[in-house]
Amino acid sequence: MKKIRVAIIGSGNIGTDLLIKVQRSEYLTCVLFVGRNLSSPGMAKAINLGVKVSDESIDGIVKNADVIDLVFDATSAKDAKYHWEIIEKLGKTVIDMTPAKLGALCIPAVNLEDIIKERNINMITCGGQASIPMAYAIGKSQKNIEYIEVVSSIASRSAGPATRLNLDEYVDTTEQGIKLFAKVPNAKAILNLNPAEPCIDMQTTIFALVENPDMEKLEIEINKILVKIQSYVPGYSLLVPPMYENGRIVIMVKAQGLGDYLPKYAGNLDIINCAAIAVAENFSKVHNNIN
């Protein structure tokens, strides 16, 4: 089997954590880790792991295009747009970690097989990776869903400067994902930052307004999707199983991280990275005709 050769652009928390997950994968190998500053902690980590690095941003990708199969873009929504114009011409596949929404939205537990042919795959948002699978299970099991709402609380320390500046994009992109995957006309996403010490694990609550809910059917769908998510996010669990309370369906889930580059409480960052790795590994399996 030939490992898929990946490049990671963006040497922040997300990019560096992805690097560790890539190096552990039996389907992937990181051939280039790209940032803008060789002295950043992420770069130091990559050099330490013996990975080839570049501080030339997108030019680093262009110069090494012949050895790269797939690019993870872990920069910002604004930069990802500019990068895609260049990477598309190089004929490479991009897994976009930003909320730029340039390509197909992906939740591996739901549509991993449908996006195989896509060249730009967007991982939506961290809260979306936690909540959308549950919203999808509600969509699959219930009729007449009026509205779905998802609320995520994350540890303050796990929200970096980009997350804080981009709360509006987070809300907007997560709501779009909910509407698309659960086929519901109205959706709302809320994000809370909690500064408690020790840091809280990422927690997400999904509410749904449904007339005459079928709780048995819902439980079956939830359990099915739970197995799928846990296959790529081991720390994902049901905190409060589906209940019908005060005229609404309530489900609570928790995501604990693997504790690779980021602490375990940063399940919000871990879950989107685990999802992206699942997409890349599937890409590799398809290319090696394993499936």
Added chain:
Amino acid sequence: MTNHILISDPTLRDGSHAIAHQLTAEHVAIYSKAADEAGVPIVEVGHGNGLGASSMQVGLSLNDDKTLLETARNNLSKSKLGIHVIPGFATIKRDLSLALDIGVDVVRVASHCTEADITQRHLGYVREKGKEAYGVLMMSHMATAETLLQEALKMELYGAEGIILMDSAGAYLPSDVDEKISKLVNGLKVPVGFHAHNNLGMAIANSIAAINSGAKILDGTARGFGAGAGNAQLEVLIAVLEKMNYITGINLYKILDAADLAEKHILQIIPSIKSESVISGLSGVFSGFAKHVNRISKEYNVDPRDVYVELGNRRVVGGQEDLIIEVVMDLVTKKK
């Protein structure tokens, strides 16, 4: 004028918590008109958690933001129309731009007291549009005076024209107010304000402590109409400030009339310090949780006081209403 105090009146915003966000357009019209006639400088209107916060998490509004704000706008001539905005709930594109189009004059952008950097874009947007922008640090009992100053300085940098400390849990004693307000007054260029809750019976005393420490902005509501045990009772606050020779521009008789009107037409129950409110205040729990804690505790037959204590232990912040369900479920399991 050193003895001038700016009063902001969130009766029609914080009071929404007390009636599960079931404010009608008629309520808004009646009270806006009365407050305007009394000379209240800023009338704050909306869902309890502010713009765009109508949700299953916090409570669905009977009326949308547009209806509430347009009604207030039509009934205010001298008073400025204010809103409370929490990033993470309200977005600029979906909510804030609409509110400014309706004619909101004053925007108070709020975050949990250690998370001021999430207010940068919203504050900047309001200033760009030429409206008044304030920064609000909620649940401020949870951070030290030094941390509050650092966060307030960020908001000042982002364009806030004043910083309000909210005692969202009603947890402060006058000595806490003194320490924290003084720190901000000495460290900031912009004026400082205080928003009280009455869980420990300290709302008026704390508001006066804030003034004595140099605050220039105070919040108060008619009959204290607000979340949990309620806020500083506005008509009382005005009387006390008058007695202390402060100028607010508010006519005492007319604000007493406005409070009577509110009691007659809007308040289902006059806020009081219930037994649970005391424990909520001692535990430092967000006042807006009160109605949810009562309902869910009753439903599952657990002592609401235990729920408050556990929420306090978990250092839950405003917006985390979903955790009440989890805590209650935990208590139910432990009881078995």
